[in-house]
Amino acid sequence: MSSQEQNNAPVAPAPAVSASKRRPALLAVTGLVAAIGVAYGAYWGLVLSHHEATDNAYVQAPVVQITPQVGGTVLAILADDTDIVRAGQPLVKLDPADAQLALERAQAQLAQTVREVRTMYANNATLAANIHLREAEVARMQADMARANDDVNRRMPLVATGAVGGEELKHTEDALASSKSALAGAQAALSAAREQAASNQVLTEGTSVENHPNVQRAAGAVREAFLALQRTELPAPVAGQVAKRTVQVGQRIAAGAPLMSIIPLEQVWVEANFKEVQLRKMRIGQPVKLQADIYGRNVEYDGRVVGLGAGTGAAFALLPAQNATGNWIKVVQRVPVRVEIDAAQLAAHPLRVGLSMEATVDVAEQTGAPVTAASVTRSNSTQAFASQQAAADRMVHDIIANNLGKPVTRVSGAAAHRVALSNSPSQQR
Structure with a gap:
């Protein structure tokens, strides 16, 4: 037979796969896919739906x-x-x-002020004694004036009889006038002494030397x-x-x-930036699992949610978005969630500011306050x-x-x- 005749000869058909063998394979694949779907659905319902995770988390600390x-x-x-x-x-x-020179000047001024105030208190006794002296002078002047007045009264009737001359009467009258002037001066001096004592008493009454305003002012300096x-x-x-x-x-x-700057590394926390749609079930106090890139998955930290930021990052940006102008595309925002780390684990595996973290929050427990509520106020002191x-x-x-x-x-x-x-x-x- 020639080669052309061989090429034109009919080809025998391949044997067909029987339908009875294909059906079990399809049923097996369908069953496997259905089992995987049911297993994943159960895993999602029991595990994944109770967790919110993000790798947009970083270590923060007080600076x-x-x-x-x-x-x-x-x-x-x-x-x-x-x-x-x-x-x-x-x-x-x-x-x-x-500063040392200023302190020495202030010390000297305080010492001088204390001594000046002591002098004020000492002057109270001096001024009181001066009042007594002025009062004695007034009493003496009053006695002199009374004596001069008696002299004038005794001599005045005798002038008519010539027993006493007019010149002598004039002298007694001059003495009386002089004693009156001296008494007025002594009374004025007494009044001045009393005013001076009262003025000094105002500066010292109701307080001690230690608590005197002048001393307190110098002590403040x-x-x-x-x-x-x-x-x-x-x-x-x-x-x-x-x-x-x-x-x-x-x-x-x-x-x-x-x-x-000083960074207190024992006070670090994690700032996890969750999407706004992930915050629906988050509550204060929910447990958090944390992993740091610096240690890998060999180290896992235990934490808890302690607070939520007051706004999104875009709201506090240097140039915030102006969504009311031009074309607008919705962008899902992120809100920082503050996560506290277990102190013992932090001491065993220290962290540094700015390190990357992965945070997974267990949101199954819903008894705590929402993250939108205010958490307990914290204060630092030194x-x-x-x-x-x-x-x-x-x-x-x-x-x-x-x-x-x-x-x-x-x-x-x-x-x-x-x-x-x-x-x-x-x-x-």
């Missing part, structure tokens, strides 16, 4: 700026970036020369100067890690200028500056006591300042 309360020249910097400092530890020292001297050394208000140090030795700084006022009060007390003539066992003046400095954290180190 405590170190700013001087007085201006001056920087003499020493005692902490640098990445250093861990404790509360009350000195960070920066300023030149104290001007001492406290102000003492605090200005103490503030030439800047302590750390909280414990934490130093960051963003910009101050340099020899730099002339003004009050309020930022020098460095005791790093508490000792300064107490030391100033001790200094004022000692200066007043020493200038009252009452010996005290505590040191005073510049010695008290040296004692205060010796008790400061920098000296104890």
Whole structure:
């Protein structure tokens, strides 16, 4: 047979797959898909619907700026970036020369004021004695005038008989007039003494030397100067890690200028930015699972929802959106949710500000307050500056006591300042 005839020969058809074998396979695939759908639906209903997750979450912490309360020249910097400092530890020292001179002037002024006020109180007795003296003079002048008046009355009838001359009568009348003038002067001096005593009494009554307004004003100047001297050394208000140090030795700084920052890493929290549609079931106190990119999935933190931001990020942006102009496209907004981290886990695995986190909130529990409600108010405080006022009060007390003539066992003046400095954290180190 030729090749052409072979090409034109009919091809035998392939055997057809029987329908009985295809149907079980399709039923198996359909059953598998249905089982997967039912399993996923059950998993979503039991697990996924009770959780809200986002990877738009970052670590936040308080940023405590170190700013001087007085201006001056920087003499020493005692902490640098990445250093861990404790509360009350000195960070920066300023030149104290001007503040020291101001304190010494205020101390001298307080001592002088105390002595001047003591003089006021001492003058009360002096002025009272002066009143008694003036009263005695008035009594003496009254006696002299009475005697002169008697002399005139005795001599006047005798002038007609010639027993007493007119010149002698004139002398007695002149003596009477002189005694009247002297009595008027003594009475005026008595009135002046009483007014002077009353004026001095107004300055001293109802108070003591220690509580006299003049003394309190001078004491306030001492406290102000003492605090200005103490503030030439800047302590750390909280414990934490130093960051963003910009101050340099020899730099002339003004009050309020930022020098460095302290980050209290034990107070960090997570700011999770959830979509607005994810906030429907969120409540205060709901548990949160957190994972940090720095540690990976090997470390999981336990947290809880403690608050919700007052607005979206777009609302507080430097250039907020103007949705009332031009074409508009709706964009789902995100609201920051504050998540508190377990302190023990945070101590075991420290975090840094700005690290990326993944947050998953368990919203199954609905008994708490909505995140739109106000949470418990929190407050931070520091005791790093508490000792300064107490030391100033001790200094004022000692200066007043020493200038009252009452010996005290505590040191005073510049010695008290040296004692205060010796008790400061920098000296104890």
